[in-house]
Amino acid sequence: MWFSPSLILMLISIMSSVFLILSSPSLFISWLGLELNTLAFLPLMLVKKTSMSSEGSVKYFLTQTLASILIIISIVMFFLDLNNVGNSLLLVGLSIKLGAAPFHSWILSVAETLNWPVLFILLTVQKINPLFMLWNFSSYWGNVFDVIIIMSLVVGSLMGLIQTSTRLLMTFSSISHMGWLLISVSFDLWMGVLYFFIYMVVLLPVIMIFNIFNISYINEFFLMNFSLSKQILLFLSILSLGGLPPFLGFLPKWLILQVVVSMGWYFFSLIMILASLFTLFFYLRMTFTAFILGGSSLFETKIFYSLGNLNLFMLSLSILGLPLFLFV
Amino acid sequence: MDKLLYQKISFFLWNLMILMWLMGVYLNLNETSIFLEWSLGGGSINLSVTLLFDYVSCFFLSVVLCISSNVIWYSKSYMHSDEDANRFILLVLGFVISMMFLIISPNILSIILGWDGLGLISYCLVIYYPSKKSSSAGMLTVLTNRVGDVCILLSIAWFSMVGDFNMMMWNLDSILSNNLWLPTLIMVAAMTKSAQIPFSAWLPAAMAAPTPVSALVHSSTLVTAGVYLLIRFSFLLEIRCLYTLTIISLMTMFMSGIVAIYEFDLKKVIALSTLSQLGMMMFAISLTLYNVAFFHLLSHALFKALLFLCAGILIHGVGGSQDMRHFGGLAKSYPVVASCLNLANFSLCGIPFLAGFYSKDMIVELACQNSYGVFIMIMMFVCLALTVMYSLRLVFFSFSNLKNGVPLQSLCEQDKTLVGPVVILTLISLLSGPSLMWLMFPFPSIILLPPLLKLAALSLISISTIVMLGLSQINLTQLNEMGLVSYFIGSMWFLPVLSGQGSTWLGLYKSNYVLKILDQGWLEYYVNLLSFSTPNKINTLVMNTQHNSLKVHFMVFLMWILLTLIYIF
Numbered sequence: 001m002w003f004s005p006s007l008i009l010m011l012i013s014i015m016s017s018v019f020l021i022l023s024s025p026s027l028f029i030s031w032l033g034l035e036l037n038t039l040a041f042l043p044l045m046l047v048k049k050t051s052m053s054s055e056g057s058v059k060y061f062l063t064q065t066l067a068s069i070l071i072i073i074s075i076v077m078f079f080l081d082l083n084n085v086g087n088s089l090l091l092v093g094l095s096i097k098l099g100a101a102p103f104h105s106w107i108l109s110v111a112e113t114l115n116w117p118v119l120f121i122l123l124t125v126q127k128i129n130p131l132f133m134l135w136n137f138s139s140y141w142g143n144v145f146d147v148i149i150i151m152s153l154v155v156g157s158l159m160g161l162i163q164t165s166t167r168l169l170m171t172f173s174s175i176s177h178m179g180w181l182l183i184s185v186s187f188d189l190w191m192g193v194l195y196f197f198i199y200m201v202v203l204l205p206v207i208m209i210f211n212i213f214n215i216s217y218i219n220e221f222f223l224m225n226f227s228l229s230k231q232i233l234l235f236l237s238i239l240s241l242g243g244l245p246p247f248l249g250f251l252p253k254w255l256i257l258q259v260v261v262s263m264g265w266y267f268f269s270l271i272m273i274l275a276s277l278f279t280l281f282f283y284l285r286m287t288f289t290a291f292i293l294g295g296s297s298l299f300e301t302k303i304f305y306s307l308g309n310l311n312l313f314m315l316s317l318s319i320l321g322l323p324l325f326l327f328v
Numbered sequence: 329m330d331k332l333l334y335q336k337i338s339f340f341l342w343n344l345m346i347l348m349w350l351m352g353v354y355l356n357l358n359e360t361s362i363f364l365e366w367s368l369g370g371g372s373i374n375l376s377v378t379l380l381f382d383y384v385s386c387f388f389l390s391v392v393l394c395i396s397s398n399v400i401w402y403s404k405s406y407m408h409s410d411e412d413a414n415r416f417i418l419l420v421l422g423f424v425i426s427m428m429f430l431i432i433s434p435n436i437l438s439i440i441l442g443w444d445g446l447g448l449i450s451y452c453l454v455i456y457y458p459s460k461k462s463s464s465a466g467m468l469t470v471l472t473n474r475v476g477d478v479c480i481l482l483s484i485a486w487f488s489m490v491g492d493f494n495m496m497m498w499n500l501d502s503i504l505s506n507n508l509w510l511p512t513l514i515m516v517a518a519m520t521k522s523a524q525i526p527f528s529a530w531l532p533a534a535m536a537a538p539t540p541v542s543a544l545v546h547s548s549t550l551v552t553a554g555v556y557l558l559i560r561f562s563f564l565l566e567i568r569c570l571y572t573l574t575i576i577s578l579m580t581m582f583m584s585g586i587v588a589i590y591e592f593d594l595k596k597v598i599a600l601s602t603l604s605q606l607g608m609m610m611f612a613i614s615l616t617l618y619n620v621a622f623f624h625l626l627s628h629a630l631f632k633a634l635l636f637l638c639a640g641i642l643i644h645g646v647g648g649s650q651d652m653r654h655f656g657g658l659a660k661s662y663p664v665v666a667s668c669l670n671l672a673n674f675s676l677c678g679i680p681f682l683a684g685f686y687s688k689d690m691i692v693e694l695a696c697q698n699s700y701g702v703f704i705m706i707m708m709f710v711c712l713a714l715t716v717m718y719s720l721r722l723v724f725f726s727f728s729n730l731k732n733g734v735p736l737q738s739l740c741e742q743d744k745t746l747v748g749p750v751v752i753l754t755l756i757s758l759l760s761g762p763s764l765m766w767l768m769f770p771f772p773s774i775i776l777l778p779p780l781l782k783l784a785a786l787s788l789i790s791i792s793t794i795v796m797l798g799l800s801q802i803n804l805t806q807l808n809e810m811g812l813v814s815y816f817i818g819s820m821w822f823l824p825v826l827s828g829q830g831s832t833w834l835g836l837y838k839s840n841y842v843l844k845i846l847d848q849g850w851l852e853y854y855v856n857l858l859s860f861s862t863p864n865k866i867n868t869l870v871m872n873t874q875h876n877s878l879k880v881h882f883m884v885f886l887m888w889i890l891l892t893l894i895y896i897f
Contacts, residue, residue: 059878066882070889088892092885102888109876144892162867 006043013040014125021129027075027090030133031068034097037129038064041121048115056113063106067096083139091141091148097130099171100148100178101155111171116211119167123174124200127181131192135185145186150271152179157278164218166210169282170203173241176279180272184256191259194328195252202249205237205315221290233312235291236319242283243276248321255328334404337421338397345393352386356767363434363496374492380434384622387764388431388556391626394756395548395633396424398749402637403540405745406644416456420544423449427549431556436493439557440480443521446553447473450545454537465533468827472530476520476554479513486510495561511569514561522554522606525580529827531603532820535595539640542595547602547636548629555609555625562618573614574700578707581607583821585714589721590818594639594650597722601676602632604715611708612691615698623768624687630757631672631683637750638669641741642726646734652725656733659726662741666727668754673719675757677789678712683761688712692785693775709788716792724800 013036020033038061045057070093077086092103099107111119156176163169177199185192209215213223240247253276260269330336355361361382368375400420407413426449430442447470455466486509487493518524523531534546558565565573584603591597605628612621645662646654659666675682678689692708699705725732740746775782819825 059881062878063881066885084896085893088896089889092889092892096885103885105884106878106881109878109881112876144895158863159867159870161863162871 007047010040010043014121018125018128021132025136027071027078027137030129030136031071031075034064034068034071034129034133037126038068041126044118044121045110045114047118050113052113056110059106060110063110064097067093069093070096084142087139087141088144090137091134091144094130094134095148098127098178099175100182101151101175102148104152104155104175107175108168108171111167112165114167116207119170120203120207123170124196124203127178128196131181131185131196134182135189135192138186141186145182146268149179149182149268152176152182153271153275157275160279160282163282166215166218166286169218169286170207170210173279173283174203176275179275180253180256183260183268183272184252187256187259187263191252191255195256198248198252201314201321202237202241202247202318205234205318206241208314209234209237218286218289221286231291233315233319235287237315238283238287240318242280244280246322248318248324251322251325251328254325334400334417337417338401338404341393341397341400341424345390345397348386348390348393351381352383352390353767355381355386356383372491373488376435376494377438378435378494379432380496381432383768384559385431387626387768388622389428391629391760392424392427392431392549395629395753396420396544398753399540399544399633399637402543402640402746402749403538405743406540406640407538416453416538419449419453419456420541423453423545423549427553430553434494434496434560436480436484436487436495440477440484443480443517443553444477446521446550447477450534450550453541453545454534456538456541457536459536462536464828465530465536468824469530469534472520472523472527472827475527476517479517479520483510483513483517486513495563508566508568511561511564511566514557514564515569515573518554518558518610519576520554521557522551522610523580523603524607524610525576525583526823527827528580528583528603529820529824532591532596532599533824535593535599539595539636539643542599543633543636543640546599547632551602551606552609552625552629555606555613555621558610558613559618559622559625562613562616565613570614570616571700573610574704577607577610577614578704578711579607580604581611581711582707582714583823585711585718586817587820588718589714590814592652594643594652594655594722594726595636597652597718598632598635598639601635601715601718604711605632605676607711608688608691611695615695617691617694619768620687620690620694623764624691626764627675627683627687627757627761630753630760631675634668634750634753634757635672635676637746637753638665638672641665641746641750642669644746645737645740647736647738649734652722653732654734655726656729656731657727658733658737659728661737661739664741664747665750668750669726670723671754671758673723675761677716677719678785679789680786681762683757686761686765689785690769690773693777693782694773696777696781696784697775709784712785713788713792716789717796720793720796724796728800 017033017036017040020036021030024030024033042057042061045060046053070089074086074089074093077083077089096103096106107122111122114122152175156172156174156179160169160172160176163172181192181195181199184195213220215221215223236247240249243249243253253272257269257272260272361380363381364379366377368377400417403416403420407416410416423446426442426445428442430439430446433439433442450473451466451470454469455462484493520527531546531551535542537545581604584600584607588597588600588604591600605624609621609624609628612618612624641662642655642658642665643650645658671682675684678684680689692712695708696705699708816822822830
């Protein structure tokens with residue numbers, strides 16, 4: 001299923017769009033790359049033909065097209081010497097592509113309809129392009145950027161507190177991480193790249209767990225039965241996503257917080273810390289219901305899943321990888 | 329458990345004692361000391377593990393090991409009916425190790441390790457029997473000792489100011505010339521451990537421990553750790569602290585002497601006599617007679633442990649009762665124990681040529697020479713007389729009083745394991761008096777006193793003996809009609825009440841309010857209930873605005889774009 005030729009074509013197209021955007025100095029070619037990205041991602045969403053997948057793909061297509069239209073208009077504005085309008089429209093368009101708040105509502109609708117691997121690609125790979133474009137064509141964004149960042153952090157953390165669907169939980173966490181990413185991109189590209197890669201490494205085991213057990217709602221958490229040692233690994237990987245210190249997920253937050261505080265942006269740092277506290281709360285609630293409050297006595301499920309070697313490697317990287325700070 | 333475990337441990341400690349004794353004699357005669365140091369580096373503060381073996385520590389070690397060896401042999405039979413003897417022997421061994429560690433370390437960091445170990449293990453030993461009395465006694469013990477620990481912790485900060493934690497490396501002129509902090513801290517720590525006047529409540533209360541524990545811990549080792557600390561830190565103490573110490577030690581001696589006359593519990597009387605002798609030791613230190621105080625420490629340790637062991641045999645004999653009014657006429661049933669106990673009592677009083685005479689008489693005579701004033705000397709003599717009085721009272725009630733007594737006594741004296749340690753300790757305490765005196769004071773001090781003062785001690789002892797012999801024949805019910813004075817003295821000058829409820833009632837009263845009103849009241853409401861319901865309400869409001877329809881998404885986008893454009897213009 002996964003390795004049919006058409007799917008490989010789509011994946012290669014996505015990769016080539018990334019290369020295109022990473023190497024283009026002009027807005028127009030970057031826009032071209034964004035379009036290629038959209039078009040190549042659409043068939044991936046339609047692999048699993050459920051009743052919802054077509055709805056999600058249409059919403060995705062229309063929203064991304066709207067964003068691309070906004071980017072083209074901003075290019076026109078640049079040619080017309082209306083730089084501030086161009087800048088803000090460019091920012092708005094890229095934010096819609098990213099799924100940053102206040103333009104996040106589409107990604108919630110779309111994420112609900114996807115299966116887990118495609119959701120992983122939506123949450124990670126699809127964000128490379130707009131982020132790079134944000135860094136590449138950035139000028140003084142002004143207060144609009146700050147509003148976007150703060151709203152992403154606040155919306156991502158507070159709205160995640162009452163979600164019951166795990167897909168939406170992961171989406172809100174990605175919105176919150178988007179806030180952190182935008183701050184890191186505005187400082188230094190290397191920090192943004194680092195944050196992004198660590199986010200990918202940390203998110204992968206979590207989504208793998210949800211994929212293996214096919215968990216869509218938080219009342220299904222007790223169905224994860226594993227041997228006790230592997231349960232601890234899964235528990236710790238979710239904590240790593242939340243940014244707890246001895247794990248890898250803490251490293252990017254630490255770096256960015258240090259830079260933000262050293263620049264004197266204390267209000268931002270306060271909002272960032274509070275938002276990560278809220279996200280950590282709902283991760284903890286998730287893991288407590290999954291691993292500590294045992295519900296498995298009700299259902300004697302005898303299916304024991306075994307993790308492959310690659311999965312174990314990803315898990316352990318997420319948990320033990322903090323000494324990478326020595327190489328940063 | 330091994331059948332001969334107690335004997336093996338006892339034998340090992342006995343051999344160690346002989347080794348330490350020989351080393352102590354060698355070091356004393358050659359006037360050398362051995363200082364071992366393992367330096368761990370460290371910038372401005374010199375961290376090192378140090379051990380000091382001089383004749384002071386070696387003699388003290390040998391006395392501690394001798395007493396603990398005999399006490400462990402004794403407890404083989406004393407605790408044989410107890411099923412938890414594993415815990416007991418481990419605790420006693422831990423105690424001995426902590427004491428040994430304290431004795432041989434000149435380093436304030438390892439002193440506090442030994443000191444804390446002593447306090448903690450003595451708590452575990454006092455709460456050995458599971459009763460309410462033991463539990464409250466243990467709490468009083470450990471919290472009073474904890475005050476001393478805090479003082480030593482504070483003094484560690486003072487040591488770090490100089491740069492070295494060893495007490496040998498002090499340069500007194502630069503820092504300590506007008507500074508009273510460090511001497512005061514060390515003195516308060518020694519006062520809590522040796523149960524001087526504000527902190528005396530724990531020593532009689534700690535008699536809830538088993539008798540071997542009292543013999544080892546509360547007579548000779550734990551309570552003398554404070555005195556030992558002051559002897560080691562003798563270079564620090566200056567005249568203003570020492571004057572306070574004189575007053576406090578005299579008050580302690582007087583209080584314990586008077587209360588011991590009113591007390592009827594045998595072990596409490598012996599505890600109060602320990603307290604009185606500790607006061608005597610502190611008194612000697614306060615007159616800068618450090619060597620004499622050390623000598624008194626050693627000899628007192630030996631015969632006080634002997635006294636406790638004999639008391640234990642008597643208690644076993646009359647079936648477990650500790651009240652002196654249940655004893656009576658025991659001299660015929662326990663001749664060996666009676667003679668050893670009498671020997672111990674006589675050396676406590678200071679009868680000539682027994683161990684206590686050498687130390688006590690030297691203290692008294694030297695105190696008459698360099699004392700602060702007449703009143704202090706009078707108090708000292710009064711306390712001497714009180715010592716004789718309560719010792720003779722104890723002997724009277726146990727052995728010669730034929731009006732009381734129990735009809736059924738168990739023949740504890742047949743048990744070699746109980747009597748053996750008693751006899752050995754008697755021999756050692758008899759021999760230790762003169763031998764320690766000849767070792768530690770090779771040159772006698774010149775004492776010039778008027779004849780009245782010279783004979784004062786001896787004559788006081790004889791007069792008190794005659795007075796007590798006379799009092800034993802008459803009817804003493806008038807003693808109970810002294811009303812308030814009786815109440816004051818009998819409740820130990822209200823010190824147990826002050827140490828317990830007296831200092832905590834206000835805090836507990838206020839914290840009841842904090843608990844009921846805040847912690848189980850408003851904080852429950854605000855933190856537990858409101859912090860969950862409020863985000864839920866807000867979130868449900870917000871989620872109502874988010875539908876899944878694409879039109880709504882685009883309308884929201886348009887609104888934000890318009891806001892952005894308005895902001896720009």
